[in-house]
Amino acid sequence: MSNQVKIATLEAYGKALAELGKDYGFYVLDADLTKSTMTRFFKEDFPERHFNMGIAEGNMMSVAAGIATLGKPCFASTFAVFAAGRGCEQIRNSICYPNLNVKIGATHAGISVGEDGASHQAVEDLGIMRSIPNMHIIQPCDAVSTKMAVKTALENDGPFYLRLGRLTVEPVYEEGNCNFLLGKGIRLREGTDLTIITSGLMVQEVLKASEILKSEGVHCRVIDMHTIKPIDAEIIIKAARDTGRIVTVEESNILCGLGSAVAEVVSQQFPCPIKMIGIKDCFGRSGKPLELLDYYGLTAEKITSEIKSFIE
Amino acid sequence: MKKIKSIEVLAAKIRRWIIEEVYSAKSGHPGGSLSCADFLACVYEKYLNFDSNHPEMIDRDRVVLSKGHCAPALYAVLALKDYFPLNDLKTFRKIDSYLQGHPCMKSIPGVDMSTGSLGQGISAAVGMALASRAEKYDNWIYVILGDGELQEGQVWEAVMCAAHYGLNRLVAFVDLNGLQIDGNTATVMNVGDVAKKFKAFDWNVLSLDGNNVSELDMALDTIHRAKTDKPTVIVGNTIKGKGVSFMQGQYQWHGSTPNQEQYETAVSELDAKINELEKCHE
Structure with a gap:
C-alpha cells in the first residue's frame, strides 16, 4: 500500500x-x-x-x-x-x-x-x-x-x-472495496486479545501498531469507526464480549469524543476494561504534523507502548 | 381602499388572538407581537403567495420571523389564514401542543423557518433568497427583525451577504419599537440610525410608520413594482404593545402576560376595534 x-x-x-x-x-x-x-x-x-x-x-x-x-x-x-x-x-x-x-x-x-x-x-x-x-x-x-x-x-x-x-x-481501502454503511463500523483486522476502535487518520497508525503488537504475539481486532454518531453499539458489544478489552484511539480530546461514545455503550451494556488514547484535555501547539502526532502520543510506536502497559 | 380595511381587520384580529394566546399560556411575549401585527397582516392579506392547503408548495413566498419570540403574532395570522384551527391557539406553549414557544417549522404548518435565537432568521432568509433565485422561482422572501435584534452581529453578516448577492426578492421589516427586555434600546445598546446603517450596507431603505397599514401597503406595492438589484428594508417605526392601551410603549410588556382583569380590558378594547372596523367595512 x-x-x-x-x-x-x-x-x-x-x-x-x-x-x-x-x-x-x-x-x-x-x-x-x-x-x-x-x-x-x-x-x-x-x-x-x-x-x-x-x-x-x-x-x-x-x-x-x-x-x-x-x-x-x-x-x-x-x-x-x-x-x-x-x-x-x-x-x-x-x-x-x-x-x-x-x-x-x-x-x-x-x-x-x-x-x-x-x-x-x-x-x-x-x-x-x-x-x-x-x-x-x-x-x-x-x-x-x-x-x-x-x-x-x-x-x-x-x-x-x-x-x-x-x-x-495512505489508503486503507481500495476503490470499490469499502463496505461503508452509515452507523456501521468496519472490522479491518481480526484478533482475540483486545479490540482497538479508532477513526480518521488514527486508523493508519493503529493498523501499524497492530502489526507491531502482532509480531510480539498480541493479536488485536481493529475497527474503523467512521461513523461516530450514531455509534455502532452492536460491533462494540461484540468486541467487548469476544476480546474482553477495548482500546480507543482518536485525534481529539479524550473527553466527549470517540472513546466516550464507546464507553457509553460498554459501561451500560457489556462492561469491560477500556483504555482511551487521545489528546489529554489540552490545547495543541505549532509544529510539523508528524512531530505533533508524536508529541501528543498518537504515533504507531506510542500507541503500541500505551497498549502494552494497558494489557500487562 | 377595500383592501386596506380588510388588512386593518386582519391586524386587529391578530392582536385579539395574541392576547388570547399569551393569556391562555400565562407566558409569552405580547409587546413585540402586537407591534409587528400590521406588517404581518399586510403581507398575508395582500402580497404573500401561499396556499394553506399545500404548505409544502416549493416555490411559495416565505416569511421568516427572525424575532421568533413574537410567535403569537405569526401563529395568529397562520390560524386566521386557515393553516390550523383558531382554537388551537389556546394551546400555545402547553405541554401537549404543537404550538411551541418559538416558531418550529417541523411541527407547525405554515412556519417557514424555526427561529428563536436572534440574528439567525435573517441569515436563513438570505439562504432562501439565494436558492430561490438559483432554482429560478418567482417568489419573495420576507423577514421580520426586531430592533433589539440588530444588536446581534450575525444580522450584519447577513445584511452584507444579501447586498453582495443582490438579493432583490428579499424584503426585511425592522420592527423599530425602541424597547427591549432591559429597557430602551437606546440605553441598553444604542442601535443608532437604523436606516442609515442599512443604506451604508447598500440596501434600498424605506422608512415609515410601521403601524400604519396604508403606509405599509404603499411601501410593499412600491417594492413589488421596483426594478432593483438590491434587497430592501422597511424601517417601521412602531409602538410596542400597539393596540392595547395599557401595554403601549411599556417595555415591561416584552415578556409578561396579563392577569384576568388586564385580559378583559385588552379583549374589550380589541373587540371594540374589530367591531368598529367591520362596521365601516360593510
Missing part, C-alpha cells in the same frame, strides 16, 4: 463534491477557504451552486439552513475549529433543531493541522457535535471512505458533520 498516492481526506472531500455534483443537485457554501477546504473544485464545475459567504461562519450555517428548506442539501465548509466553534449555536438552532439537510464539511480537524497551532486545531469539535440532537458525525480515514462518506451524507436526510484532515494519508 505504501507505494500508493497519499491524499488528505479534505482533498478527497473537495473532489467528491465536484464528482457527485453531476448527479446530485446540492449547494455548497464556503467561508473564504475554497482553496483550503477544496470546495474550489465544485465551484469551478458548478459556479451557480457555490456561494462564498466570506469570513462569517455563523451566517454561513444559517444561510445553509435556509437553502436546505428549499428541498436540496447544502454543504457548508470551513475549518473544524470555526465550524463547530463559531458556528455552534447556528448549527444547533438553525440546522439541527429543524433537522435540516445541511452537511458540514469540517476540514483541518485535530492537531495534525500543524504549524498554525492551537487556535486552528479543533480538539473539542467531536464533543460539541456529539451532544447536539439530530446530528450525524462521520470521520473517514482515507480518500475512498471519504467519497463514501460524502455520498452517504447526501443520501441520508438530516444534518451531518464530516470531520476531515489536512495531513495526507
Whole structure:
C-alpha cells in the first residue's frame, strides 16, 4: 500500500463534491477557504451552486439552513475549529433543531493541522457535535471512505458533520472495496486479545501498531469507526464480549469524543476494561504534523507502548 | 381602499388572538407581537403567495420571523389564514401542543423557518433568497427583525451577504419599537440610525410608520413594482404593545402576560376595534 498516492481526506472531500455534483443537485457554501477546504473544485464545475459567504461562519450555517428548506442539501465548509466553534449555536438552532439537510464539511480537524497551532486545531469539535440532537458525525480515514462518506451524507436526510484532515494519508481501502454503511463500523483486522476502535487518520497508525503488537504475539481486532454518531453499539458489544478489552484511539480530546461514545455503550451494556488514547484535555501547539502526532502520543510506536502497559 | 380595511381587520384580529394566546399560556411575549401585527397582516392579506392547503408548495413566498419570540403574532395570522384551527391557539406553549414557544417549522404548518435565537432568521432568509433565485422561482422572501435584534452581529453578516448577492426578492421589516427586555434600546445598546446603517450596507431603505397599514401597503406595492438589484428594508417605526392601551410603549410588556382583569380590558378594547372596523367595512 505504501507505494500508493497519499491524499488528505479534505482533498478527497473537495473532489467528491465536484464528482457527485453531476448527479446530485446540492449547494455548497464556503467561508473564504475554497482553496483550503477544496470546495474550489465544485465551484469551478458548478459556479451557480457555490456561494462564498466570506469570513462569517455563523451566517454561513444559517444561510445553509435556509437553502436546505428549499428541498436540496447544502454543504457548508470551513475549518473544524470555526465550524463547530463559531458556528455552534447556528448549527444547533438553525440546522439541527429543524433537522435540516445541511452537511458540514469540517476540514483541518485535530492537531495534525500543524504549524498554525492551537487556535486552528479543533480538539473539542467531536464533543460539541456529539451532544447536539439530530446530528450525524462521520470521520473517514482515507480518500475512498471519504467519497463514501460524502455520498452517504447526501443520501441520508438530516444534518451531518464530516470531520476531515489536512495531513495526507495512505489508503486503507481500495476503490470499490469499502463496505461503508452509515452507523456501521468496519472490522479491518481480526484478533482475540483486545479490540482497538479508532477513526480518521488514527486508523493508519493503529493498523501499524497492530502489526507491531502482532509480531510480539498480541493479536488485536481493529475497527474503523467512521461513523461516530450514531455509534455502532452492536460491533462494540461484540468486541467487548469476544476480546474482553477495548482500546480507543482518536485525534481529539479524550473527553466527549470517540472513546466516550464507546464507553457509553460498554459501561451500560457489556462492561469491560477500556483504555482511551487521545489528546489529554489540552490545547495543541505549532509544529510539523508528524512531530505533533508524536508529541501528543498518537504515533504507531506510542500507541503500541500505551497498549502494552494497558494489557500487562 | 377595500383592501386596506380588510388588512386593518386582519391586524386587529391578530392582536385579539395574541392576547388570547399569551393569556391562555400565562407566558409569552405580547409587546413585540402586537407591534409587528400590521406588517404581518399586510403581507398575508395582500402580497404573500401561499396556499394553506399545500404548505409544502416549493416555490411559495416565505416569511421568516427572525424575532421568533413574537410567535403569537405569526401563529395568529397562520390560524386566521386557515393553516390550523383558531382554537388551537389556546394551546400555545402547553405541554401537549404543537404550538411551541418559538416558531418550529417541523411541527407547525405554515412556519417557514424555526427561529428563536436572534440574528439567525435573517441569515436563513438570505439562504432562501439565494436558492430561490438559483432554482429560478418567482417568489419573495420576507423577514421580520426586531430592533433589539440588530444588536446581534450575525444580522450584519447577513445584511452584507444579501447586498453582495443582490438579493432583490428579499424584503426585511425592522420592527423599530425602541424597547427591549432591559429597557430602551437606546440605553441598553444604542442601535443608532437604523436606516442609515442599512443604506451604508447598500440596501434600498424605506422608512415609515410601521403601524400604519396604508403606509405599509404603499411601501410593499412600491417594492413589488421596483426594478432593483438590491434587497430592501422597511424601517417601521412602531409602538410596542400597539393596540392595547395599557401595554403601549411599556417595555415591561416584552415578556409578561396579563392577569384576568388586564385580559378583559385588552379583549374589550380589541373587540371594540374589530367591531368598529367591520362596521365601516360593510
